[in-house]
Amino acid sequence: MNKTTALVALAALTLLGACSAERVSNFPSYKLKVVQGNEPDPRAIASLQGGMSRAQVRQLLGTPMLQDPFHADRWDYTYQVSRNGVVQEVRNLTLTFQNDQLVKAEGNAIEHAAEELQRRYGAQISAAQQAAQQAPAAPAQPLWTPDP
Numbered sequence: 001m002n003k004t005t006a007l008v009a010l011a012a013l014t015l016l017g018a019c020s021a022e023r024v025s026n027f028p029s030y031k032l033k034v035v036q037g038n039e040p041d042p043r044a045i046a047s048l049q050g051g052m053s054r055a056q057v058r059q060l061l062g063t064p065m066l067q068d069p070f071h072a073d074r075w076d077y078t079y080q081v082s083r084n085g086v087v088q089e090v091r092n093l094t095l096t097f098q099n100d101q102l103v104k105a106e107g108n109a110i111e112h113a114a115e116e117l118q119r120r121y122g123a124q125i126s127a128a129q130q131a132a133q134q135a136p137a138a139p140a141q142p143l144w145t146p147d148p
Contacts, residue, residue, distance in 0.1 A: 035081050038079065
């Protein structure tokens, strides 16, 4: 009986030793989705205009995630999604103010907002662009430039 118990225990230890943490994570189970920050609304980002006050920007986007005390004229909005410890998505939006007026917006959240709006309202945007091409208008200066 002791030999049988010892063999069963040895077999159990061998099988449990084969289950490393890496292999266990491959078993189908629920992986918690961790969202940090506030997801920026693409329509709100597209609505940003140069010359907006801090109050208008805060009304549009909400309170910034980061307000650096050493750079009072800079607001950072950060959004990150991770699952099982692996970062899947990161979006950043950095706004710069001068004399309480928005002068610069940059970050990958701008490109994501443009792509999302194109996906949602592509046909409507195309129709509006065609109508704008028919009517002459003054050239607009972009507030932001895409990241290289």
